[in-house]
Amino acid sequence: MSNKHQYISFLFLFLLIAPLSAQKTRKQLEADRKRLKKEIKKVNKLLFDTQKKEKNALEDLKDINQKIEVRQKLITTINLEAKSLTGEISGNEKKLKKLEEKLEALKKDYAAMIYKSYKSRSKQNRTMFILSSKNFYQAYKRVKYMNQYATFRKKQGEEVVIQSTIVQQLNDSLQFQKQLKDSLLANEEDEKLKIETDKKSQEKLISQIKKRENKYKRELRNKQKEEKKIADRIDKLIRDAIAKANAKKGVKISKGFALTPEAKALAVRFEQNKGKLPWPVDSGLITRRFGRQPHPVYKGNYINSTGIHITTEKGTNAESIFNGEVLAIQVQSEGKKSVLIRHGNYISVYNNLENVYVSAGDQVKTGQALGKIFTDRITGKTKLIFVLSKNTTRLNPASWILRR
Template identity: 60%
Template sequence: MKSKKIYIPILVFFLSVFSVFGQTRKQLEVQRKKLNKEIKQVNTLLFNEKKKEKNALDDLKDINKKIEVRAKLISTINAEASILSKEIAVNEAKLKKLNKKLAELKEDYADMIFKSYKSKSQQSRTMFLLSSQNFYQAYKRLEYMKQYTSFRKNQGEEIVESTNFVQKLNDSLFFQKNVKDTLILSEKQQKQQIEADKKSQEKLLTTIKKKESKYKKELQNKIKEEKRVVAKIDKKIREEIARANRIALAKAKAAAAKLNSKPSSKPKSVKKNEFILSPEAKALATKFELNKGKLPWPVSEGIVVRRFGKQPHPSFPGITINGTGLHIVTKQGREAKSIFNGKVLNVLVNSEGRRNVLIQHGNYISSYNNLEKIYVKKGDNIKTGQKIGQIFTDKVSKKTKIVFVLFKNTTRLNPSSWILKR
């Protein structure tokens, strides 16, 4: 029975260690699958379509995105393989101990069977009982034989149990080593791909260097145009807030007139360029805030190619680009969807005929820019997930891109903090 007492704690300890390692590795496995999916999206959305005209800056940006995701994947694979190596080492040590204990159990059992056989050859069970000096001694001898038989049976079962567990552990180790081999092969393939991407990156950098002044001028013009568009949208939002507030104040004044009371010209709590909210609008804004980090994406599938906030340009040191929201590339023909219940505040149209739908959610506004077709109009009530328009596909770059911006009154927010993590 002593060997069984040693075996059980080893089994419990092994299972607890295996559980800790497994949980950590499971998280890395999920991350690896997510990055593999992202690489497929990058290849599909940024590289599958043949462009009519080549733009080295756009191509370089796409290559940089691919290299960035591959680098993250290689890092994740390395971390997963490292944990797997530790797990295999621990399991091999446990397997060695278990094999040793199994050998001891089998040796003890064989010794016991041999002694039992010798005992049986010297005198039979009947003679052993009949040679008792009294009834009490005979009873004790009978109980001893029962216990001995039970012990032999238990030890035999323990050997079977131990053998099965060792076999399962052997199978587990075999599977783990195969997983590790697969990870190492995958890492090797990703490194080969990243080397090929870097060669393309170097060629593009050489091309850009030769025509640096031309590309720099084009980029600066593009940045100026973006600022002009942003200023126009900001102005329109301020106008819409002022218009909405005038209507709210007029309604309040009319309601007060019916009650023969004097309304204040403007609520004290409301600042400039902030919505005056009705009780219903306040409740909607509160619900919107409670869903921070859980709001759906404005497209069913896509990758972010420019994030929110100021960031250095990858090719031209000293030039800063500003992401007013998220630039998301998706598949051709995809539609923009509302991230929350609300009301269409306005539909803006740029000089090239592309639309920007502004949806109000209390004192929050979600903006869906670069739409080719729209399915809504100003004043429409909108539900979460409702399709609001088809996203424009550039005929030159072949990219289908939406610019998604989020405001609280006139202040821009980082949409990544509000929508679901992918």
């Protein structure tokens, strides 16, 4: 076989096996379904129920896209859960058939035993059976046999009752599973209808945006410039802090903080909590992911996100994700503020704050309130821009905080 054919065969086998290894149990799928339903409620509450001062088609499109994305995930999860239930129902039906066959055989054996016992039920017959023994030992064996037979008959009767109960329970379980599957399929159809309505709204918004393309592109460029300015200022602030801290220690390293034993221990604890760190808000929804992402309308345009955007409720405070020291407070445009917390050589940044409750140099604890998050009067949204880095290298915050 040629190398090319070997590679194709290997690739086919990998593609066949990979999905199987990633299969989830029905309990996991059920948990995913419940989580996604909660997420849809959050999307509606935080993105669609907010009081907007004026409409913005680009912003509204972003929101509707998020809603569609979550709903599509929900439909996929429901479908997988229904398929898993189909497998369970099929397996249980086979089990039920075998159990019913076993029960039928037990009932026949028990009936034959009862009939035999009925024929020899009189005390006279039992007495004669014992007295007709050739010797005492045979009489003893016959008495013992009769006692064993009575015990066995009793056990057989109990086994019939047990198997009947198991069959009934499995029957009840099957009925429940079938009802659950019907409910899931009805839920799936309902979600499909909702997604169709959302897609119609999506098409209308795209049409509106295209009509005023120059205006929205200009707004997009201005917003991206402003975000880049903020990111550059924070990057410079971190570089300066590293240079200043290292100069005090007489260290020439410029790429990262020269750590004291205490700071190193703090950084190690921070690393050990990767994926388990608390969210910087009590309750919220990630409305923009980390990294470079294509624009939903304008092909060739990309959104470069230095962190994650978390939309939350009005009046919510930003909270420290770990113990640390306030590295700096920075004032951005329109008076909005950023708080930088140092955790050894890790820095967590909380952007878009209306006011702050801490000062540079303060020691903070996990969950401590740092400041109130700004609520935009135009969009009505309260959004925290959360950034995480190791020295000057940006990290994806979603990989470090708990999955909700």
